[in-house]
Amino acid sequence: MNIRIELLERLERELQALQVRTYRASDAGELRETLAGICGPYDRSAVACEDRPFLKELDLGFPVFSAREKDTWRAEHWRSMQEVQVGLSGADFALADTGTLILFSGNAGGRWLSLAPPVHIALLPADRILPGLDDFLDRFPAGDSLLSLGSAVTFVSGASRTADIELNLVHGAHGPKELHVVTLLFAT
Amino acid sequence: MKSKTEQFKKEARRALTSGNMQLAISRASKRFSQLRRQAFAHLPEGEDLRTRAQAIKAEAVERQEEYLEQFAAAAEKLGARVHRSPDGADACRYIEDLARTSGVRMVVKGKSMTTEEIGLNGALEQAGFQVWETDLGEFIIQLAGEPPSHIIAPALHKTQQEIADLFVEKLGVPLYEDPQKLTMVAREFLREKYFQAGLGISGANFALAETGTIVILENEGNARFSTTFPRIHVAVVGLEKVIPGLSELRVFLKLLARSATGQKMSTYVSLISGPGRKNEVDGPEELHIILLDNGRARFRQDAELRTSLYCLRCGACLNVCPVYQRIGGHAYGWVYSGPIGSAMTPQFLGTLRAKDLPLASTLCGACAEVCPVRIPLPDLLLTLRRRIVEAKGHSGWERSLIKGWAACQSSPGCYRIALELARLGKDFVPGLLPPGIELPDKNFHRLWQDEYQD
Numbered sequence: 001m002n003i004r005i006e007l008l009e010r011l012e013r014e015l016q017a018l019q020v021r022t023y024r025a026s027d028a029g030e031l032r033e034t035l036a037g038i039c040g041p042y043d044r045s046a047v048a049c050e051d052r053p054f055l056k057e058l059d060l061g062f063p064v065f066s067a068r069e070k071d072t073w074r075a076e077h078w079r080s081m082q083e084v085q086v087g088l089s090g091a092d093f094a095l096a097d098t099g100t101l102i103l104f105s106g107n108a109g110g111r112w113l114s115l116a117p118p119v120h121i122a123l124l125p126a127d128r129i130l131p132g133l134d135d136f137l138d139r140f141p142a143g144d145s146l147l148s149l150g151s152a153v154t155f156v157s158g159a160s161r162t163a164d165i166e167l168n169l170v171h172g173a174h175g176p177k178e179l180h181v182v183t184l185l186f187a188t
Numbered sequence: 189m190k191s192k193t194e195q196f197k198k199e200a201r202r203a204l205t206s207g208n209m210q211l212a213i214s215r216a217s218k219r220f221s222q223l224r225r226q227a228f229a230h231l232p233e234g235e236d237l238r239t240r241a242q243a244i245k246a247e248a249v250e251r252q253e254e255y256l257e258q259f260a261a262a263a264e265k266l267g268a269r270v271h272r273s274p275d276g277a278d279a280c281r282y283i284e285d286l287a288r289t290s291g292v293r294m295v296v297k298g299k300s301m302t303t304e305e306i307g308l309n310g311a312l313e314q315a316g317f318q319v320w321e322t323d324l325g326e327f328i329i330q331l332a333g334e335p336p337s338h339i340i341a342p343a344l345h346k347t348q349q350e351i352a353d354l355f356v357e358k359l360g361v362p363l364y365e366d367p368q369k370l371t372m373v374a375r376e377f378l379r380e381k382y383f384q385a386g387l388g389i390s391g392a393n394f395a396l397a398e399t400g401t402i403v404i405l406e407n408e409g410n411a412r413f414s415t416t417f418p419r420i421h422v423a424v425v426g427l428e429k430v431i432p433g434l435s436e437l438r439v440f441l442k443l444l445a446r447s448a449t450g451q452k453m454s455t456y457v458s459l460i461s462g463p464g465r466k467n468e469v470d471g472p473e474e475l476h477i478i479l480l481d482n483g484r485a486r487f488r489q490d491a492e493l494r495t496s497l498y499c500l501r502c503g504a505c506l507n508v509c510p511v512y513q514r515i516g517g518h519a520y521g522w523v524y525s526g527p528i529g530s531a532m533t534p535q536f537l538g539t540l541r542a543k544d545l546p547l548a549s550t551l552c553g554a555c556a557e558v559c560p561v562r563i564p565l566p567d568l569l570l571t572l573r574r575r576i577v578e579a580k581g582h583s584g585w586e587r588s589l590i591k592g593w594a595a596c597q598s599s600p601g602c603y604r605i606a607l608e609l610a611r612l613g614k615d616f617v618p619g620l621l622p623p624g625i626e627l628p629d630k631n632f633h634r635l636w637q638d639e640y641q642d
């Protein structure tokens with residue numbers, strides 16, 4: 001796996017400046033340990049894992065949140081929201097110079113897993129780190145190819161925040177209160 | 189939104205004497221300006237980007253019709269329904285009808301100045317729907333029944349204590365006195381609304397012609413909720429929001445958050461292309477996009493003022509404006525405040541109706557210096573001033589007064605005498621200077637003579 005360490009370091013610096021906690025895992029064992037550490041305070045059943053092939057292969061042992069049933073998904077999401085404390089998702093890309101994760105709704109997780117649970121953990125394969133926005137957008141010169149990524153392509157830079165009350169910064173206004181990014185240094 | 193812009197002078201005077209609000213607004217606007225300055229100090233290409241952004245907007249406004257057609261075709265291909273609304277009333281009616289025929293009772297909204305502009309909340313409430321603003325600042329002022337006082341920080345004028353009391357009164361929660369707890373109250377309260385609401389409304393920061401995508405920037409996540417969980421998503425998009433595509437978007441993504449709050453990137457940038465898809469686990473079943481004119485096509489025809497359509501609504505011009513810093517957003521009497529409000533409100537509501545706004549400017553040019561799309565705001569205000577005079581005509585004594593003033597200003601001796609007279613006059617004529625304005629002991633000339641000249 002081709003890892004550009006200076007990109008990874010830059011990304012981690014930017015993420016930390018946004019109060020995001022960063023971790024590295026060099027194999028599946030380390031990843032399990034890291035996740036056990038982050039999820040420590042929560043019950044295993046309070047974690048929802050995205051239904052994404054590489055996460056399945058890693059076999060992390062968390063309940064998998066899977067595709068929608070046509071009419072009942074909303075009720076199910078609402079029920080899950082009462083129970084799920086941690087959303088575990090992949091990240092499709094990351095931009096080092098702004099500390100940004102890019103998530104495609106077309107890739108299994110949809111939109112809610114990175115939005116509704118109070119804690120969001122994103123697993124980022126190290127070869128998905130790009131220097132900046134231009135490098136990401138240049139991958140879609142035709143524009144049209146953006147559409148294949150899903151109905152929502154979301155750039156996430158830090159945990160949800162607001163400063164609407166006398167400019168005091170508060171995390172978790174609506175979205176996650178905590179964001180953790182685990183960079184995977186092994187092939188997935 | 190109802191306009192009180194005719195009462196600008198009265199409201200501005202009131203704001204000047206309201207110590208709390210003045211303090212809050214000047215503190216916040218200075219903080220935002222400082223964050224912006226720091227962000228641009230770390231962006232060497234910032235000035236180039238502003239020039240490019242201006243050029244992109246100029247071209248996009250020039251070829252607006254073409255891009256809008258392209259946008260509509262692309263969005264419809266993705267399964268969105270696109271509706272062109274000539275005015276706010278039409279847009280409100282469209283949403284009311286949609287909500288009614290879909291059996292919707294509750295509506296959630298992400299922050300949108302455009303929907304403020306057309307008074308959507310009032311219209312929907314009057315039609316019997318329950319409407320919830322979900323951006324924390326908008327939620328607070330909705331509970332308080334007040335208009336926004338800043339484009340990006342609508343509840344800027346309210347103190348923590350006021351918000352705590354408001355939540356006790358309106359939401360029946362205990363008195364919480366820290367921002368963290370108050371934010372959590374709003375979070376929990378609004379969570380279930382996203383699921384109960386049948387319809388979610390958002391604005392859009394950009395519309396990409398190439399792909400039919402709408403782009404929404406935010407920090408809280410409420411816009412993501414509002415555009416994900418309700419069965420129907422309606423986006424209200426001003427005509428001027430359309431840009432060619434992704435390669436143009438990159439320029440604005442680098443500028444917008446930096447100009448607004450000094451962030452490198454807003455916490456969430458959502459690129460929404462059509463409603464949720466069958467293979468996805470969530471997302472709305474229907475997406476309706478309302479392309480709103482409401483005067484914009486007319487502004488576009490106005491060669492002298494059309495640059496005001498480039499505005500990204502970042503609020504940077506408000507933050508640096510010495511007038512806005514003193515009086516805040518409410519005095520402007522309508523949705524848009526600060527320098528851009530002074531340039532736009534007369535176009536929306538009529539030059540004479542908003543005649544005080546372009547006059548309430550020192551023409552210092554600070555706004556134009558920070559505008560991410562380089563709108564020449566002082567020029568726009570001067571144009572509007574000229575038009576006001578042309579429309580009103582001016583009386584003989586006004587003409588003589590201006591002539592006399594010009595003569596006085598062109599002679600140094602005369603100018604100095606006038607200044608001394610003003611200094612003396614203020615002691616004898618109470619009210620000659622507005623409240624809060626003080627003259628220094630020595631004017632610049634005297635200071636220069638006494639202390640700095642060799």
